Amino acid sequence: MDTNLEIARDLVERCKANDRSAQMALYRQYCDGMFCVAMRFVRERDDAEDLVQEAFIKAFRKIQQFR
Template identity: 70%
Template sequence: MFQIDLVEQCKKNNRKGQMQLYRQYCDGMFCVAMRYVKNTKDAEDVLQESFIKAFQKIEQYEGNVTFGAWLKKIVINKSIDFLKSKKHQTVPFQESHMPLEEDDNWNVNDDITLNNIKCAMEELPEKYKYVVMMYLMEGYDHSEISQILDLTETTCRTRLLRGKGYLKQLLKEKNYGARH
């Protein structure tokens, strides 16, 4: 069955159509949630809440993007909301202390592994971490990230550049090194 037919069935509250869409997207969306929440049980909760929201709001799906892309935005937002709800009191990060790096060079030394980068990304302040993750791991552009996180594109670009600088600094501190 075609995806558009399944979506139409879901708009009519057809449970069979909902189950088919769920089965089609649950594994991929679970992986997206895991990249953010880092815990299987929490990712399952986020996934369930995301599908519930998607089916409740399916009338808003207009077909401008694939259903998977639309659902992925919901999963990312639910993941971020979940993390915010679990967040303990933290010391605010002073953005003004980070110099703004004005290039698009994301190169790092060849001996740095993807795992090294992922670990360092976890240490980024939240406002940088999500922008960097969405750009590098999810492949979103500035326009899409700004829509998902409700930021201006300028703020998105600034946070990405500062996040990149911070990430390179973290990699250096861990003696992984980073190209300049």
């Protein structure tokens, strides 16, 4: 199995167990890419940062549903 995939799966499982360090690691892994996408949509830095923050909040609240 791909090592990156194993790491991502491990992070998600740890996030499901409410591991704050895993949440931060997952955030750091994906925040830059998500920010770039958000900037394409809203074109304002503050708005893009808010969108990324809201997306992560929603994701972590529903992480139990992720398979």
